[in-house]
Amino acid sequence: MSIPGDQPFQPPRDAGASAAVFRILIVDDDPALRRTFPHVLANAGRTFDETGSIAEAIDHLERQHYDLVLLDYRLPDATGLALLDWLVEHRRDEAVIIISGEDAIDAAIGALRRGADDYVRKPYHVAQLQRAVDSALHKAALEKANRAMSQRLKASERLHRYLVESSPDLIFTLDSEGRFSYINPRVKALLGYERNNLMRRPFTTLVMPEDVERICTLLAQPSSLPGESFSVELRLRRDRSATHEDDSVTVSLTGIPMQAQGADPRKAGLYGVARDISERKRAEEIISFQAYHDQLTHLPNRVLFKDRLELAIAQAQRRTGALAVMFVDIDRFKLVNDTYGHAEGDALLRAIAARLSATLRRGDTLARLGGDEFTVLLPDINTPEDAEVIASKILEALAAPIMLSQGEYRATVSVGISLFPRDGATAEDLTRHADIAMYQVKRSGKNAFRFFDPALNTHHRERITLENDLRNALGRAEFELHYQPQVSLAQRRIVGLEALLRWNHPVLGSLGPSGFIQVAEELGLIGEISTWVLEQACAQLAQWRTEGHDGLRMSVNLSPFDFDKRDIVSSVTECLERHDVPASQMELEITESMMMNDSAGVAAKVRALRAAGVSVAIDDFGTGYSALAYLQKFPVSTLKIDRSFVRDLEGPMTNPIISAITGIARGFDLDIVAEGVEQAEQAEALQMLGCDIMQGYYFARPAPAAEVRSWLQQPSMVFPVH
Known part of the structure; x- marks a missing residue:
């Protein structure tokens, strides 16, 4: 973005630097004398042009800028005073030395009054002329450097003013009494106030009553170090007459005390930057x-x-x-x-x-x-x-x-x-x-x-029976894995499968994990069951790979026990090696509550799994302890949107939540999978909200491997025809 009136910055040039080039114009009607000057004044970095009249001199000056003009007083078409007048009229900054045979002092005084820098009488002494030229060029160089410095300063001031005035943040300064001495135009858009109406008013008039005491305490604290800052979150009042939005805006305020001049330790005021974090706070509250x-x-x-x-x-x-x-x-x-x-x-x-x-x-x-x-x-x-x-x-x-x-x-x-x-x-x-x-x-x-x-308490008796049956389930080969496809609507193909455990109970029939996993955890059987699930899932994925389906990703659910009691990293990597399955095709699902329990230990294992190439997904994201801080701490690869959000897509809070989750996923470069899709309308709405990969009864119920094989051979079977 260009700033009106701004020019690119150029580094300052040292007036005495050897690389400087000075252009000198010689104006004299004596050709022999004109040819003499370049030899007498020869020096590295000097170039000379010569002319014999005022008219020719003006022609040169209109085409070229010079650092110095050596000007004869009397010329055929006018005196040198005419050229001095022309230079003044055209606001030129060339240095001028009059070289003349006039004896009258009035001629010298007149030339100097008209803007000449020096006056040398003919016949001149070479040393005198050289000193005059050196002095004039040095003075010209200093003035040029000063002008360049001034231009850079003005450009810097314009840039700073532009940045402050155009900032999306509220920027202000307070005097030593806590009153506004400057406030940028952002206050109008953010709070609805005209900034001129706030000048000299206390900052606390903008602060919500509940936050006034806190900000007053911060403003009253003496600053122990120059530039020492503080940061605080508070709410600022909106001008209700100018806006129909909420009564307040939540901001993150950074304040930097401004010190008084000299050794005075007292604060001369405060420089403040307030950033609107209302949307972030709303997302955190949700x-x-x-x-x-x-x-x-x-x-x-x-x-x-x-x-x-x-x-x-x-x-x-x-x-x-x-x-x-x-x-x-x-x-x-x-x-x-x-x-x-x-x-x-x-x-x-x-x-x-x-x-x-x-x-x-x-x-x-x-x-x-x-x-x-x-x-x-x-x-x-x-x-x-x-x-x-x-x-x-x-x-x-x-x-x-x-x-x-x-x-x-x-x-x-x-x-x-x-x-x-x-x-x-x-x-x-x-x-x-x-x-x-x-x-x-x-x-x-x-x-x-x-x-x-x-x-x-017959419930207890049933529980005991269930525990005994569960202890024998592995030995009796009563467990079975079903697989539910994860499909990409954009690609219209199956991109992954979630392995779901089923217990074929001899009396109660097929039981899902909710009917026995908690019991297995309490009995200490979950480790054996998890190992069996991982082995079966890897073996099945390896089998499908040999059949040509080598682009699938297998998702396996892990329990808290797997992270707390087992060396899960080596268990997974060794299982993948045994079945010759690439780590990139395995995804392990963990819950938000697992991240909260011993988060440091879990995070370390998640990082190790990710380093080994295994993907890690957060299951039922948004229903528990989800927080942005944990996404930074845990290098997961996928967020799974819980079926409760999908089921209540028409609810007033659901769409913003799903949009927030998809936005979070994009920000952290994570994949998204929506669970529990049961209707075409839900699939279409989720796709509109930025979610492409889905699973649910709308596409297919979890099924044994034999049935899944037919889906893989003919993926269109899981895409309902409208």
Whole structure:
């Protein structure tokens, strides 16, 4: 971008430098004398032109700039004074030495008054002429250098003024009393104020009341070192009469104290730069909200509920009080999803969440754990009957039908209740026992509530049976891998497959990981299972490679155990070597919560995997602890957008979140995969938002390797025809 009036900077030239070239014009009507001057004044770096009249001299001067003119006083067409007048009139800066045979002092005085630099009388002494010329050229060089310096200074000032006036940041200076002494035009666009109206007004008039004390403290602090700066985030008021936007703008302010002249240690004022970080703060707030809240209902999630429950337990222990935990499960919710679709199921969840919230007291917490499960914390109860009252209100609140787009629906819930300290002393125990009590209600007919009763704890017996069966599952070859394709809409081909574990239980049928992985982790079996999954996935990928499908990427889910207890890097690389699979075709998926636990250790292993060529993806990105700082710390390669965002694409907050995630991915040069795509509209919307690679039931359900082989041979099978 060019700056009007600006000229390229040139380095200053030393007036006495040997490389300097001086041009000298000799104006004299005596040809012999003209030829003598160059010999008398010869010096390195001097060039001479000569002429015999004023008219010829002007012609030379109009075509060429000279450093010095040696001018005879009397010439055929005029006196040398005429040329002096011409030089003044045309604002020329050539030095002039009059060389004349005039004896009258008036001639010399007149020439000097008209602008001549020196006067040498004929016949001249060579030394005198040489001294006059040397002095004039030295003076001319100094003046030229001074003019160049002045021009560079003005250009620098123009550049600085342009940068400050055009800056996207708010730049200002304050005097020693904290009042504006300068503010750039950005204040109009950012806050709506005319900058002239702010001059001499205190800076604090722009600061929101909650931040005034903090900024006053910073402004009042003495500066121990010249140029010592401070940085602070604060909110500045907007002029509500000039803008219809938010009342304030969040800025990151950097302040640099300006010192008084001399040895005075007091601050003479402050130089400040305020950058608008409102969008970044909004993005951080959204990500923070997602970490602790359910995306569908905006209720606290499992993490926040656990935090509040642990706090309530600690408070109850100090005052020897009691509290209750409720586990609320919607009856026959799967029927709604299967009959009317997930959109209606989501609408039902939101409606039930609203009714449950209306029944609770101030200070109670309602959370959604996921699916059709809610939990309630009642932190202040005196007797079990207090919890009964709330449970009865919940059942009554759902007695009225709920209006869905498909018509009325009458929902019921099963409620399990556990009490502190009777039924447990930890958050885990109280939640688990409330869950057990809820299942007892389910088995007894639903639409009721029940307190935890250890004597009827059939859930524990089922758990023991499941544990025993799980211990024998590997030996009985009951595990199987299914694969779900990851497709590129732009390329219309399968670019990867996610390996998904299935347990073919002899009694319960095919179970997904959610039905047994947590049990496997608690039993210490997860390491063996993960090793089996990795071996099977590598072997299958190697088989497909021999069949000509050598461009696929295999995604394998890892548990926290794999990072905490195993040498995961060597396990993966050795497995890849055994099956002759390139590391670039293996992707390991980790969760956000894994990054939070021993983040330094996990980050080191992620870096080692990436150095070995293995890709690492963050699964269900945006539903947990996602933060920009962790993306800088963990060199992952892929972000997987959680199915909850895909399912709620029409929600008011979802599109901005997905756009933010795709923007983050582009900024960090990461791949993006969207999970849980079930409809053509979702695929089209995601593609519009910048996501090309997707997986979900819309393309294909997870299937055994034999069925996947036909997809690889004919990829069009996974692309529905519109």
